[in-house]
Amino acid sequence: MDPQNNLSAPKPLTGGKFVLGTFAVALATFMNVLDSSIANVAIPTLSGNLGVSVDEGTWVITLFAAANAVSIPLTGWLTQRVGQVRLFVWAILLFVLSSAACGLAPNLPVLLAARIVQGAVAGPLVPLSQALLLASFPKEKSSGALSLWAMTATVGPIAGPALGGWITDSYSWSWIFYINVPVGLFAAGAIWAIYRDRETPARKLPIDKVGLLSLVVWVSSLQIMLDKGKDLDWFNSSVIWVLTIVAAVSFLFFLIWELTEEKPVVDLRLFAGRNFLGGTAAISVAYAIFFANLVVLPQWIQGYLGYRAVDAGLVTAPLGIFSVMLAPVLGKIMPRSDTRVLATFAFLGFAGVFLMRSHYTTNVDVYTLVLPTLLQGIPTALFFTPLTAIILSGLPPEKIPAAAGLSNFARIFAGAVGTSLVSTGWNDRTVLHRARLVEVTSVTNPNFAGAIAGLQSTLDAGAAKATAFFEASLSAQASMLGLNDIFWISAVIFVAIIPLIWLTKPGKGAGAGAAGAGGH
Known part of the structure; x- marks a missing residue:
């Protein structure tokens, strides 16, 4: 094509x-x-x-x-x-x-x-x-x-x-x-x-059947390993070990085969280009964080804040307001701008948004939930098109379809991997924070005993009901602290990958003309 x-x-x-x-x-x-x-x-x-x-x-x-x-x-x-x-x-x-x-x-x-x-x-x-x-x-x-x-x-x-x-x-x-x-x-x-x-x-x-088969094997093995790791206690499970070894061996075979095949199913030689390598790495890591947070945020809003599914969706919907409004503006300013600067502003904007979210509490109000989502639309508008322009810049026309497909593959697969890693990370941090909170909930702790007594009085209930209510509150707090960690780490990652953008040269020509080719 x-x-x-x-x-x-x-x-x-x-x-x-x-x-x-x-x-x-x-x-x-x-x-x-x-x-x-x-x-x-x-x-x-x-x-x-x-x-x-x-x-x-x-x-x-x-x-x-x-x-x-x-x-x-x-x-x-x-x-x-x-x-x-x-x-x-x-x-x-x-x-x-x-x-x-x-x-x-x-x-x-x-x-x-x-x-x-x-x-x-x-x-x-x-x-x-x-x-x-x-x-x-x-x-x-x-x-x-x-x-x-x-x-x-x-x-x-x-x-x-x-x-x-x-x-x-x-x-x-x-x-x-x-x-x-x-x-x-x-x-x-x-x-x-x-x-x-x-x-x-x-x-x-x-068709490069061997390359295609090895691609399917390593992608599938890695994805299943990431998804089942948490349930199977990671490397304490022989299943996870087998999946990891299969993914690693098939990936190495895939690399060697595709780099030596005359007509490979995936042209890995494109990564020899500085702009393609830096741009694809940046957009893949950024999209992994971006998409993974789009998955876990509604889950937390429903599971721990008690929002209905439709309300959780409406909280994330304002992301589109600035995204759509700024799209035509971006099309006008891109030809006169350094795409690396635009992408840098996007990453800094994402970092700022996730820092705002890292201060959420269990009684967060709607305004505090919606504001970062609304503002996130600004870096979203500056995110995809400039980075895709960088990825495709300097390539001859006949290479652009293959380059767009490969960068799209890397980005979408990174989104799947990112979702698995972030979900696992959220669970692990929640378990850690819960363990720390439980340490101080001893009957010998006067503060804990006073809290239970206060709940008994407030709820007009016995000790068992008050303790159950406290347990539920503790779980919600642990989950919130775990998610705050995810938000903070996400902000750090966005700042950390900015140098990838500046490893590239300013994008001109083919990249600008095919800026949308990478997809969203």
Whole structure:
């Protein structure tokens, strides 16, 4: 798939076809990126209905992201093998089918299997939607196509928690997947009707089967190891050891094979470029922290503050306000700015937001919850596009699709890994803080005895009920302190990775022109 070719081959759409085609492609993109976050606030409800822990429920998010990451590098090969429009329509239809399977899932294993399929078929949707949009717009307005795509892709993950919360509270968690069915069928039908006569040629191509297999093995082994580590007590479990060894060996084999293969499934030689290496490392680590916190924050708001799913989603929704407002402004100032400066401001902004959150308490009010989320929209707007411009800058046109796919793979997989690590870190810090708090809750401690007596009087209850209430309060406090640690560490990481940006050279040319290519 080569966006450059798509720009020169078919003529731009006009009139009603232009409006409907652009809307349908944007809708397919929105449906895809929405599913990356719509399940976030539904995890507690979903887990309860399926009879599993919240930790097990987060697999619904991480396995989707991991499968999505694995399939993205195959987009170029599949496009040449099947054809751009046909692949896009088939990917949408399979996404619809797997979404229905998710909603109908009677248990967690079936749901996870459907989510893996859903994530895998979603991989080609991001780069293909961009290519189709670029072909729909006149060449001189290609920046408008990318801006529209970026806005759609940004709003999806932000709207996901609010929409998912409303659906979960008003109907059932299954409907967060069922809504994809009518949306996807409409998008697929409209896209086929409008774009089928603009199909790219298909030809039989060999695929690097060994590279693909080793990619699937190391990504899957690492993801399962990270997800099950906490439940199996990490390296005290032989299962974790086996998964770790398999992941390490298959990853090393993957590196050696791909670097020596003539036509690798993933072109790792791109990392020889300073801008690609530094930019991809920065955007991957940053996205891992960004996405992981989008997952754990709604869980804490529901689990310990008692918010409904829809209210937890609304708390995170203001993130989109400045993101959308500043997107057109960024498009105007980027050509005249050093993208490294913009990305640095973004990372400093994220650090400031997480520092604000690190001071949360168990009786935090709505204003204090919403303000950092609202302000986070500013660095979010300065985050994706400048870093993607850095990643793609200086590359010849024929390398841009492969570079965009590889950086997208690294970023999305980092998001899945980050979610697992942050969830585990939050649990470990909670256990640590609880142990410290329990140390002072001895009957021989006069302060503790006085607190229990005070609760008995306030609650007009016996010692057992007062102690149970105290235990619940202690658990909430430990969880809050653990999450504060996560927020503080997140702020430190954002500052620590700023030097990665300045290892690169100022981005010009290809990177600026394809700034949206990395996706959101």
